[in-house]
Amino acid sequence: MSALSAPGLVIDRPYAQDAAAVERALRTTQGGLSSSDARARRDQVGANELPEPARTPAWRRFLGHFNDTLIYILLGAAAIKAVMGDWLDFWVIMTVAVINAVIGYVQEGRAEKALAGIRGMLSADATARRDGSWTTVAARDLVPGDVVRLAPGDKVPADARLIQVAQLRIDEAALTGESVPSSKQTDAVASDAGIGDRSSMAYSGTIVSAGQGVAIVTATGSATEIGRIQQLVGDAGSLATPLTKQLDAFGKVLTLVILGMAAVMMLIGRYLHQMPFPELISATIGFAVAAIPEGLPALVTITLALGVQQMARRNAITRKLPAVEALGSVTTVCSDKTGTLTRNEMTVRTMITPVRRYEVSGLGYDPDGAIAPGGGGDLSALLAVADLCNDAHLERVFAGAQPEGARTVGWSLIGEPTEGALKVVAMKGGVEGGGTRRLAVVPFDSAHKFMATLDEAGSGSRAILVKGAPDRILERSLTQRGAHGSEPLDIPFWEAAVDALSAEGLRVLAGARKPTRADDLSADDLVDLEFLGLWGILDPPRPEAIDAIADCHAAGIRVKMITGDHAGTAVAISREMGLVTGDDAPVLTGAELERMSQDELAKVVQSVDVYARTSPEHKIRIVRALQSHREVVAMTGDGVNDAPALTRADVGIAMGIKGTEATKEAAEIVLADDNFATIRSAIAEGRRIYDNLRKSVVFLLPTNGAQSLVILAAVLFGFTLPLSPVQVLWVNMVTAVTLSLALAYEPAERGIMARPPRGPGGSLIAGRELGFVGVVSVLIGGATLGVFGISLSLGTDIDVARTEAVAMLAFGQLAYLLNCRFLGRTSLTLDILRGNPVTWWSAGALVALQLVYTYAPFMHALFGSEPLTLVGWALPIGFSVAIFLAVEMLKAVRSRARR
Structure with missing residues (x-):
């Protein structure tokens, strides 16, 4: 049972109630709980820890990665291979499917890991008041009503209502996103205050940066703010990416098309040509093998993996x-x-003194910058307060391990961001308090909103230096530092100046000073101050x-x-x-x-x-x-x-x-x-990757389309198959090994970040591009049938004709690869020769493998190929050039139609 549901241990919006009301609601006092009461409450509300989420069994998560239409196509192709007895190809396809599942399984579970990361934010122990004395207890044993003590560096162990504070500031950036630690106080706040404005609360998992505090625990475990966030992570749910949606839609359409065409082919072969049933089944299986792009999932995975490497180089x-x-x-x-x-580095952008307004250049904690215009005593006095009434300091970050002779590559702040900004502006103005000794300090407190120091200069003169909220400093000031010394305080001028700086989004602090001969310092001494000016501070873009x-x-x-x-x-x-x-x-x-x-x-x-x-x-x-x-x-x-x-x-x-x-x-x-800026670069890289993925798919499909059309035409018209099933496998393999990944290395298209995002939804390949793929499939398939028919008509052996047909398919794909490098513009340009050297390495590998296929005796035995003469190469090469030019004409027609 959580603290939210435990009877008698519930308090709604404790930050909006006074401490006495919180004590009554939680049946506790500032003296804390007894050990026996704490144990009883722990039995009632449970441990102060975030619950482990319910986990899906590992075997179910693994099998879930096979629940994809394209994987179904892969498994279907493997089943067909098994039916055909091609066990080598069966195991190759199954290996691809399993590798895809393993990659997905290893990379999943981000929500569960996020929950684990949140659980790791909780404190391990706490200082609680039990049985009337302070003691260290395990944070998991805290219960609502416990009284805990907070000190600098502590991780707040549970959500708690503050009842005592002394200059307490808590870094709540993990919850609120604010870069400056929140100042805390004990007064109740408005009931509709956002989490960043609940100054009377300390929240589990945040870190005490300064001061001391005592608080009453109001919520533990899943009832804390971090517990609610854990629940939100679990309930948020993740969405399928546009690519996974498009691949799923494309895979379903492709599956239906293949099954429909296979059925039509069987009907025509059986009832029009009266083909024997076993022969018809074999031809149909060959058609399916040719039509299924079993390399598509692997192509997508590898293309994305290459994109991961490119994006890593961009941080x-x-x-x-x-x-x-x-x-x-x-x-x-x-x-x-x-x-x-x-930058998350506070920077003084503007200073205003009674004399003039100063603008400060430079960013962050690097003191390289300037103050314009140059100032006189008015500016020096304000900068002296910035430097001396300050507990922060800066350290150089060197390029090498040893400072001697090493180049400074940055600056590191030790202290609070606001004080760091003041320290830097003093350095920019050339003011550093060498020889000055601090005698006393009134530390910053959220109640009075200022800090003061008593400093003694090398000459022996002493002064009180004060910085803080402008309204608090103004009410304690009597005069201001003008061009000619002290002058009456102009409160309307300063109120207008504060409003102007605040309207610019600047955080405004004020500085003042007062000469003194005292040896000590208290808040009561901070009266009749000389007001020096304002600092406008910003976390710069x-x-x-x-x-x-x-x-x-x-x-x-x-x-x-x-x-x-x-x-x-x-x-x-x-x-x-x-x-x-x-x-x-x-x-x-x-x-x-x-x-x-x-x-x-x-x-x-x-x-x-x-x-x-x-x-x-x-x-x-x-x-x-x-x-x-x-x-x-x-x-x-x-x-x-x-x-x-x-x-x-x-x-x-x-x-x-x-x-x-x-x-x-x-x-x-x-x-x-x-x-x-890295996000911008990553978006551009993502667009490049999608372009290349689309190019790769548009390139890959005509390989399968042309092969399947060749077999389909042979069945429909009742003539000899131009390709045997094993030769279909060879073409699939050789293009997959050599050409299919070449487009993944294409550089970004011109103007890639000058076009609008593509519309969500739809298929990976638009209807217009499917038509384009269909026409190219007909071109390459028709050229293959033409080469096969011409070769037979010239009296060559059928094995030689099939070898030429295989060469036609391979070189036709190579020609089409060059078309696909620039889908949106012509490839008849010198750009085709540069930008992607992988294209030419792939082309060389394809030619080499085709030569092995054609002339190696063992390939003759495996694939039924035969050596070709020079004349035998002329037809495939000539038709390939014709295909390249025909596709360029088709691209020009499409481009004109779009315009």
Whole structure:
């Protein structure tokens, strides 16, 4: 039984109730529980751990990978081989089917692994008050009503209502996505507050970054916020990718066509030509063997695997093969803000003093930047506060193991992001507090929202330096630092300046100072301060992400920001990044989403590009609303709060550097560099892969189509088969081994990111392309019949004629391969000679194998081939050139018709 259902241990929205009400509801006191009461409650509510999910047996998961129409075709082909007694081919086909199943089995289970990753976030132990004294207990033994103590570095062991805090700040990025630790207090908050605004709560799995706290446990195990997220991951469900849907539809159509044509062929052969039944059965089996593209599943798998390698080079690690192609069909990218669109490195962008406004260049924690215009004493005083009233410091990151002579490649922050930003701007202004000694400090506290230090300069002068919330600093200030020294404080000016910076999406802090001779410092000393100015701080956009968003828009892909940050900041960042334009861009907050039904959300979801203060449920709702419009949705995330939405999205994309393990396990794609620009590159790569996959399928089908038409024509018209079944196998094998994978290496088409995403649904091969495949099949099949007939009419032996027919099929496919390199434009260009060297290696391998087939004596015995004279090669080569030119004419007609 969970804490949600345990009688007498339930409290609704504890963050909105005062501490006394929480104590009464949970039948506890600030003195904690007795050991016997804790044991009784544990028996009632269960252990404080997330439940193991029910698992499908391994054998069922493995067999489930055979439940695919194309695999049915493979198994059908294997059965036919077994009936024909071709056991070698039977085992080859079965091996392909089993390999496909093994690959799928190994790569599946991402939802289960995501749940395991979430369970790993829970704390192992906790400090609880039992029997009137503090003691360390196993976190799994905590129960609602326990009183726990929190200290820096602790992982919060359960959801708990805070009753005492001392400068307590908790890193809740895994739940809320906010980069700055949340300041905590004990006062109740509004009942409709989002999770990021519940300052009176500490949530299981988050980490204490500073201060101390005491709290009453309100929920354990599956009743915690992390437990709810686990449930959301399990309930989210995953969707089939566009490719798997298209392959399934294509396989079903292909199966029906093959069965229908085989039935028609049997009827005509039996009743029109009175063929003997055994001979007719053999011909029908040969037709089916020729028509089934048994290499298609392997072709798809290998093409996607090659795409995985290419994407890995672009810092996108693929955990599931179909996701490679699914990225190419994405219509909407829902992105987290912090660390993906932005650098997750707070930066001072603007400073305002009573004298002027200063703009700061440079990004992140790299002190390479400048302040413009140059300042005087007003700026120096403000920068001195930024440097000295600060507990953060920066360390160089060197390219080599030893700093001596090594190149600096970056900077690492030790401390809080906001203080890091102030430290960096002081370095940019050339202000460093060498020779200054700190004598006392008033640490930051969420109650008073400021920090103060007492510092002594090398000359012996002392000053109190203060930084904090502008309203708190203003109310303690008497004067301001003007161009000519102290002057009266202009409160309306500063209130307007704060509003202006906030409207730009900047986090605003204020600085002040006060000369003193005191030896100690307390909050009571912070009166009659001299106000120095304001800092406007922002987590800056990644410059490459701005370009990537523009490229996505050009490619017809909408980008939506879903963040736990405040609406003003989210809109300001989205405007700077080009996500939205104008001052009236619509934004939906979590509170507004709560009031909307799913149908109401679906009506507006496509027109809103910024979502702020969101929860895990909101992200899933947004994804589902987009999918209701047949959008193919990619969702990015790094915190455990993102795992459910990543599982539900068509393509889940996790951050590899700052992402949690739960998020990585829930995703199909992991970004090695946490950069939105990598998503753009991966989408382009996905489009290239889909183009090449489609080219490969359009190339592969006429091989089977031409062979089956040759056999079909022979049966329908009652003449000698131009190919024996074993020669059909040879052509299938030699083209599969040499030519079929060449197109997987094709570079991207021109303007690949200047065209809109392809429509969802439909078949892998459109009706127009099926017609194209049909015409090419007739061309190659007709040429093969023509070569066979001409050879026989010239008096050659039937085995020689069949050898020429096999050569015709092989070289006809080679010619058609060159046509397929550029399906959207002519191949009569010098580009056909460059860009893909694998084409020419494949062509050379095909020619070499055909020479072995034609002239090696053991091949004569296996396949019934015969040596050809130079004249015997002329017909296949000549017809192949004619096929290439004919297909180019067909492409020109199609292109003109489309225009």
